[in-house]
Each structure stands twice: as C-alpha cells, then as structure tokens.
Amino acid sequence: MRISMEVNGRGVEVDVEDRTSLADCLRDRLGLTGVHLGCEHGVCGACTVLLDGSSVRSCLLFAVQAAGHRVTTVEGLADGAGQGGLHPVQTAFMACHGLQCGFCTPGLVLTTCELLAEDPAPTAEEVRARLSGNLCRCTGYVKIFEAVDRAAELMRARSGTAAAPAGAAEDTR
Amino acid sequence: MKAPRFEYRAATSVAHATELLAEYDGDAKVLAGGQSLVPLLNFRLSNPAALVDINGLGELGGHRLGADELHVGAVCRHREIERDPQIAARCPAIADAVAQIGHVAIRNRGTVVGSIAHADPAAEWPGLAMLLDAQFTARAVQGERTIAAGAFFDGFLSTVLDPTEVITAVTFPLPPVASGSAWIEFARRHGDFALVGVGAVIECADESITSARIVVTGVSDTPVRVAAAERVLHGAQPGEALFAEAGRVVATQVDPISDIHGDATYRRRLAQVLTRRALAVAADRAA
Ligand SMILES: Cc1cc2nc3c(=O)[nH]c(=O)nc-3n(C[C@H](O)[C@H](O)[C@H](O)COP(=O)(O)OP(=O)(O)OC[C@H]3O[C@@H](n4cnc5c(N)ncnc54)[C@H](O)[C@@H]3O)c2cc1C
Ligand code: FES
Ligand code: FES
Numbered sequence: 001m002r003i004s005m006e007v008n009g010r011g012v013e014v015d016v017e018d019r020t021s022l023a024d025c026l027r028d029r030l031g032l033t034g035v036h037l038g039c040e041h042g043v044c045g046a047c048t049v050l051l052d053g054s055s056v057r058s059c060l061l062f063a064v065q066a067a068g069h070r071v072t073t074v075e076g077l078a079d080g081a082g083q084g085g086l087h088p089v090q091t092a093f094m095a096c097h098g099l100q101c102g103f104c105t106p107g108l109v110l111t112t113c114e115l116l117a118e119d120p121a122p123t124a125e126e127v128r129a130r131l132s133g134n135l136c137r138c139t140g141y142v143k144i145f146e147a148v149d150r151a152a153e154l155m156r157a158r159s160g161t162a163a164a165p166a167g168a169a170e171d172t173r
Numbered sequence: 174m175k176a177p178r179f180e181y182r183a184a185t186s187v188a189h190a191t192e193l194l195a196e197y198d199g200d201a202k203v204l205a206g207g208q209s210l211v212p213l214l215n216f217r218l219s220n221p222a223a224l225v226d227i228n229g230l231g232e233l234g235g236h237r238l239g240a241d242e243l244h245v246g247a248v249c250r251h252r253e254i255e256r257d258p259q260i261a262a263r264c265p266a267i268a269d270a271v272a273q274i275g276h277v278a279i280r281n282r283g284t285v286v287g288s289i290a291h292a293d294p295a296a297e298w299p300g301l302a303m304l305l306d307a308q309f310t311a312r313a314v315q316g317e318r319t320i321a322a323g324a325f326f327d328g329f330l331s332t333v334l335d336p337t338e339v340i341t342a343v344t345f346p347l348p349p350v351a352s353g354s355a356w357i358e359f360a361r362r363h364g365d366f367a368l369v370g371v372g373a374v375i376e377c378a379d380e381s382i383t384s385a386r387i388v389v390t391g392v393s394d395t396p397v398r399v400a401a402a403e404r405v406l407h408g409a410q411p412g413e414a415l416f417a418e419a420g421r422v423v424a425t426q427v428d429p430i431s432d433i434h435g436d437a438t439y440r441r442r443l444a445q446v447l448t449r450r451a452l453a454v455a456a457d458r459a460a
Binding site for chain 2: 001017018019021024040041042045048051054055056057059060061062064065111114128129130132133
C-alpha cells in the first residue's frame with residue numbers, strides 16, 4: 001500500500017506491506033535508525049516516537065495506520081536551540097551523561113519531550129513514573145533523572161516563562 | 174518478531190466494519206489501539222486473515238460523563254479518561270485504575286473497549302466493568318445487542334462476543350454521588366499488569382453501610398465479584414476491623430493459580446490485604 005505521512009516536518013510517500021510496522025518503515029525505508037527495536041511487543045520503549053505529538057510504540061503501530069499523520073523521531077528533534085544545534089532535551093542528556101550505550105536514549109528523549117510539553121516542571125515522582133516505561137539496562141537511571149531536571153530548566157529558560165502550553169505537541173520539535 | 178501477513182482493511186463506518194467482519198466470516202479481527210493485538214501478532218499467537226481498523230471512525234471516539242453514567246466510545250483511549258478530572262472527581266475508582274495501565278505511550282493508543290474485548294483477567298477495565306455493572310453495545314450486520322458485563326467474560330481472554338461483532342461503546346453506570354470508590358492493585362514493577370487488583374464501592378447512611386461491591390482481578394480466569402464479602406459489609410458500621418473481616422472472607426472465596434509471577438498463597442494473601450485497603454479508601458471517600 002502506498003502511504004503518505006509527515007515525518008520530522010517533511011512529507012514522505014512510501015510503499016509498505018500491510019503488516020510493516022511503523023518502526024520498520026522508519027528504519028528500513030526512511031533510514032531513521034534512531035528508532036531502536038528492542039522487544040517488538042511494547043515493553044521496552046526503545047521504539048518510542050511521537051505521533052501527532054503523543055508518544056507511541058512504533059513497534060505496535062502499522063505504517064499504514066500512520067498515513068496522514070505527523071511522526072517525530074529523535075532525528076527530527078534538533079532545532080538549533082541547544083548546544084551544537086541540538087534540542088534542549090538532547091543537550092541535557094549529553095551534559096548530564098544521561099546515557100551509556102545509547103540504545104534506550106531516543107525513546108527516553110522523546111518521552112521526556114512529551115512530558116515537558118505537558119508539564120514544564122514535573123515532580124521527581126512524576127518523572128520516575130513517566131520514564132518507567134523506557135527500559136535502560138546501563139545507567140541505573142540516576143543520570144537520566146538529572147538530565148530530565150536539567151532539560152526542564154533549559155526548556156523553561158528558553159520559553160522565558162514558567163508555563164508552556166498544556167499538551168503542546170508543537171512545542172516538542 | 175514481526176506480524177504475519179494479513180490484509181489491512183480500514184473501516185469507513187460502523188456498518189462497513191460489520192460488513193468487513195462478515196466478509197471474512199470470523200477470520201478477521203478488529204484493530205483498535207493494537208496494544209494487545211499487535212504483540213499477539215508479533216509473537217505469532219494470532220494469525221487472522223484481515224485486520225479491520227476502526228481507528229478512523231470519528232463516530233466511535235470520545236466519552237461523555239452524564240449525571241449517573243459514563244459513556245465511552247470504542248476508540249476512546251485510556252489516556253483520554255485519565256486526563257478528565259471530572260471522572261476522577263465523580264468516580265475515583267476509575268481514575269485510580271486507569272493510571273495504572275501500562276505506561277503513557279500504551280495509554281495514548283490503547284482503548285477502554287479494546288481492553289474489555291481482550292478480557293485479560295488481570296486488566297483494569299474488565300474489573301471496573303464488573304464493579305460498575307457496565308453494559309456493552311455490540312453490532313453485527315444482523316443488528317445490535319446489549320451485553321451486561323456479568324454475562325460477557327467467559328474465560329481466560331475469552332468473551333461471549335462473536336468474531337463478526339464489533340463493540341461500539343460501553344456504558345458504566347456510576348454509583349451515587351455520596352458513595353465512595355477505590356481501585357488498589359499490586360504489581361512487581363511500575364506499569365506491569367497487576368498480580369492482583371481490588372475495586373470497591375461503598376455507600377453509607379446513618380453510620381452504617383447500605384451497599385457495598387467488591388471485585389477482584391488476577392485471581393481467576395475472569396474478574397470476580399465477591400458477594401459473600403459484600404454481605405459481611407451490608408448494614409454494618411464501617412471500620413478497620415470490619416474491612417479486615419471482609420478481606421478474610423475474600424481470601425476464602427478466591428481460588429487463584431500459581432505462576433512464575435506469584436504463587437496461589439501469595440495471591441490470596443494479596444486479595445485479602447488489598448480488599449481491606451480498598452474498602453478503607455472507598456469508605457474514606459464516601460460522603
Ligand atoms: C507494555 C504493555 C503494558 C500493558 N499493561 C497493561 C496493564 O497494566 N493493564 C491493562 O489492562 N492493559 C495493559 N496493556 C494492554 C492495553 O491496555 C491494551 O490497550 C488493551 O488491553 C487492549 O486495547 P487496544 O485498544 O489496544 O486493543 P487491540 O490490541 O486493538 O485489540 C485487543 C483485542 O480486542 C479486540 N477488539 C478491540 N476493539 C474491539 C471492538 N471495538 N470490538 C470488538 N473487538 C475489539 C481485538 O480484535 C483484539 O482481539 C499493556 C500493553 C502493553 C503493550
Ligand atoms: S521495541 Fe517497541 S517497545 Fe520494545
Ligand atoms: S544507556 Fe544502555 S540501555 Fe540505556
């Protein structure tokens with residue numbers, strides 16, 4: 001089936017089999033290998049992408065279902081605002097050493113983007129609950145939580161005010 | 174793993190969905206949030222000829238909170254219910270439960286009705302449906318029928334729904350405003366399916382309990398209502414000792430199995446303790 005969707009701000013058209021997952025389409029057809037596949041059954045969170053601004057498991061969505069929708073992968077985040085042109089969440093993960101092997105990182109970064117768009121100043125408990133759906137086998141999470149706090153600071157500083165629009169999908173790119 | 178081959182059919186209306194299901198004569202599955210179905214496909218535990226995608230059906234979206242019922246369309250996601258503060262205020266057991274389903278990314282896609290149709294005995298929505306006596310509306314080409322939660326679940330991941338039927342909506346009657354409700358569960362890790370969950374609703378008048386309901390999940394192949402424990406509560410004065418007694422009765426009534434996640438003794442003990450706690454929270458919330 002031929003589908004068109006918006007990926008990282010650009011319209012794309014691809015031919016996919018009905019059974020092709022969005023993750024495989026993004027990785028194999030569009031070269032977006034920042035979408036990592038760990039478990040392929042929704043548990044690990046490595047394949048997390050944003051669909052119309054909301055986090056989803058791209059291993060549990062068929063590419064045909066994304067037709068007409070807006071997909072954001074980690075490759076689409078860098079907005080030039082942070083260090084080296086990166087998104088503030090990426091800058092924070094780098095600065096705080098919020099990663100080791102990096103396998104879980106794209107999923108964690110995108111999950112953090114969604115969280116901070118909904119709540120610019122989440123509590124420590126909220127951050128833990130939110131990131132519990134993204135398995136990291138390396139870090140023990142301490143540095144990741146520090147990175148999320150730093151990211152929240154950077155994003156608040158960037159927006160100038162304390163409040164970001166609630167559920168603002170647009171704000172995460 | 175990857176899903177086996179299937180034909181993807183996007184329904185353009187509820188009538189169209191029923192026609193597609195009839196066309197494949199039981200060999201097609203409804204695709205809602207895909208958060209249970211796609212793992213089954215990826216594990217090759219399910220191998221339907223076609224998937225009938227209902228996600229594009231705007232008529233099945235959304236939820237409506239009325240004075241005494243909550244109406245939920247078939248493509249309403251867990252997260253939409255979670256984020257409605259009026260539901261939390263009106264029936265806290267629903268809010269307690271929905272926040273414990275998987276993770277946000279799962280709740281962004283997974284649907285209330287999909288969870289009910291999937292009928293996992295440890296899942297939250299089937300338990301809530303039993304607790305609140307929900308009614309499901311099922312449609313096939315032949316027509317529509319209403320099925321009560323109490324008659325819907327008939328075994329592990331099994332319901333009375335015909336494979337050519339699609340559930341269009343579920344209605345949860347809400348307990349009186351003055352009642353209290355709670356959902357408490359225990360899972361080994363945040364976001365996992367609960368080992369055991371307990372939902373409770375209590376109504377009181379003049380210091381005594383006029384009505385009580387208790388549902389336990391994870392202890393049988395369907396969620397179970399424990400009438401014997403409810404009877405202990407009727408007419409009695411609410412208090413820790415009474416709730417502990419109801420918990421003991423629940424422990425005698427349930428017959429859980431042992432598996433790698435926990436043995437039967439442990440699950441029974443959980444059912445006992447969680448019942449006591451859920452009743453205490455529900456009573457506390459009752460006006
Ligand atoms: C990592 C992970 C953790 C999870 N944790 C939990 C948890 O803690 N608690 C919990 O309850 N669930 C959990 N789930 C499952 C989740 O809640 C699913 O959303 C839910 O079980 C199924 O809903 P769905 O919309 O995704 O349905 P789908 O996966 O699309 O469908 C499930 C089944 O229901 C049928 N179906 C769906 N909609 C209809 C309909 N309208 N009419 C007829 N048949 C229909 C499908 O054909 C299929 O057989 C988890 C899932 C994952 C991946
Ligand atoms: S690969 Fe999708 S959640 Fe693990
Ligand atoms: S950094 Fe290796 S899995 Fe998280």
